[in-house]
Amino acid sequence: MKLLRVEDELVRNMRSYVAKLKNKHQLVHQALSSMRAEERHMKMDYEAYLGNPLNSFRLIHRLHREWEQLVRYTSEAQQNARGHIEHAHRLRMLLPSALDLEEASRGIDSLVDIYELQPEELAAGTLVPGNTQPSAALSPLDCLALGNYCKNERNDRRAEAWFNASLERYDEDRLEYVVFGLSRKSIHNSWGMLLMKSQQETAGMSHLNTEGEENSLSKDIRKHYDSQMMYKRACSAVFRAPAHLHCRYNSSTTAFARIAPLKMEELSHDPYMVLFHDVVYESEMDWLLNAKQLKASLVGHYQYSAFRTSKEQHFHEYYNEAVVKSIHRRLTDMTGLSLIESDALTLINYGMGGHYDLHHDSHNYSEPNRILIGDRIATVLLYVGEVDSGGATIFPYINVSVRPTKGSAVLWYNLDDAAEINAKAMHAGCPVIVGSKYVLTKWINEMRQLFLTPCIRNKISNPKSR
Secondary structure (H helix, E strand, O other): OHHHHHHHHHHHHHHHHHHHHHHHHHHHHHHHHHHHHHHHHHHHOHHHHHHOHHHHHHHHHHHHHHHHHHHHHHHHHHHHHHHHHHHHHHHHHHOOOHHHHHHHHHHHHHHHHHOOOOHHHHHOOEEEOOEEOHHHOOOHHHHHHHHHHHHHOOOHHHHHHHHHHHHHOOOOOOHHHHOOOOOHHHHHHHHHHHHHHOOOHHHHHHHHOOOOOOOHHHHHHHHHHHHHHHHHHHHHOOOOOOOOOOEEEEOOOOHHHHHOOEEEEEEEEOOEEEEEEOOOOHHHHHHHHHOOOOEEOOEOOOEOEOOEOOEEEEEOOOOOOHHHHHHHHHHHHHHOOOOOOOOOEEEEEEOOOOOEEEEOOOOOOOHHHHHHHOOEEEEEEEEOOOEEEEOOEEEOOOOEEEOOOOOOEEEEEOEOOOOOEOHHHOEEEOOEEEEOEEEEEEEEEOHHHOOOOOOOOOOOOOHHHO
8 A cells, every 4th residue: 555655656746747848848849949930031041131130130149049048948947847856766765675576576476386377377467267357467567577587586488488478468559668668679688688598599599689680789698698608618628738839948038037947838829828837935825815805806897796706905016025026026037027007916815606707807998098007918817825626717719728726827918919909818717616716916017018028010001011
């Protein structure tokens, strides 16, 4: 009863708001009609019209003053109607929450399950066979919501039945569906994503491409599920290293590396990727793990996400700690790159099931931002703990999987020779099965590498002119 009273108040408030909008629309329409009539008169004979100084004055005044007043009126009218919007927002506090909707969906799903009812019968308002109540029939939006609930509960067959019921009850003449964001396409998209998730790609794409050819949304969804399947396969696969890759001592990056070369194993030439062995000392790992004060990792605009489940702590180069300074010097010896203006050294912990889905380390900034702050040219991942099972770092496009080995480090380049994102550098951290994975990450900025890395090729220039 309380919800019905709230709905009555919402309807009354919205009707009053619509009435004010109609009045504003009528007045603005009249003003525009007057201006349009003056414009038609002027177009009949520009020279005669503008030859009259009164008409010239009226034109200038109209464009300077009347248009400004018209814009101001529409803004003020919007301000006057804002009270209705604010009242509607206050009423939202009395509306059912997402949890309430989930409980209600679970209740309907229990009826279907226990009494062996069919979604299409419920959609028509039939709770008991032979007793249909059309007034209680579900709308296409209701059926879509129940389908999405079943999809989230992984009851795929029932979700499909609800999506089908939503499509059957959809009426093209009900223009108000647009207000609620409902269309045949949105129902097909939900159904298609369900099928793609269950690896029925052909059937899923047929729903996503109901408009004929593949659209941008269906391409994005296909790309998402393809990457997810690639991620899952690569985490459980065993890759064999190509025969043309070698192990050697790296003594060419810095002067110190000549007298203390580092054990290095080649993993890939495109992107350039190497694995260093025994580059983090036991004492350094003990200090890092004892000094840790981890916080949940964030992604994007500093947000939590199921895309990445880990905790982290930053160690800046200017910290007056011998271990941090020593590791930074060693990173320079390993990479031959400058670490100035690069991201802080970051200790990351992936606990049970901890993972990081497929991603690129480079930001792909737009040109003005990139000139100012640069992008991540390379990444170094140092393993500072053993993992009993799982937790590999995978590069599915080049069939490389790096198992966490205590004291080792993997280096790869995120950008190609033209300083653009190397698609093959896409990687992921597989879920940890047993144990806890600790890695120390350094993302190296491109800004200070001008005289340290090879010259960037100009992709537009003619090769014969070089």
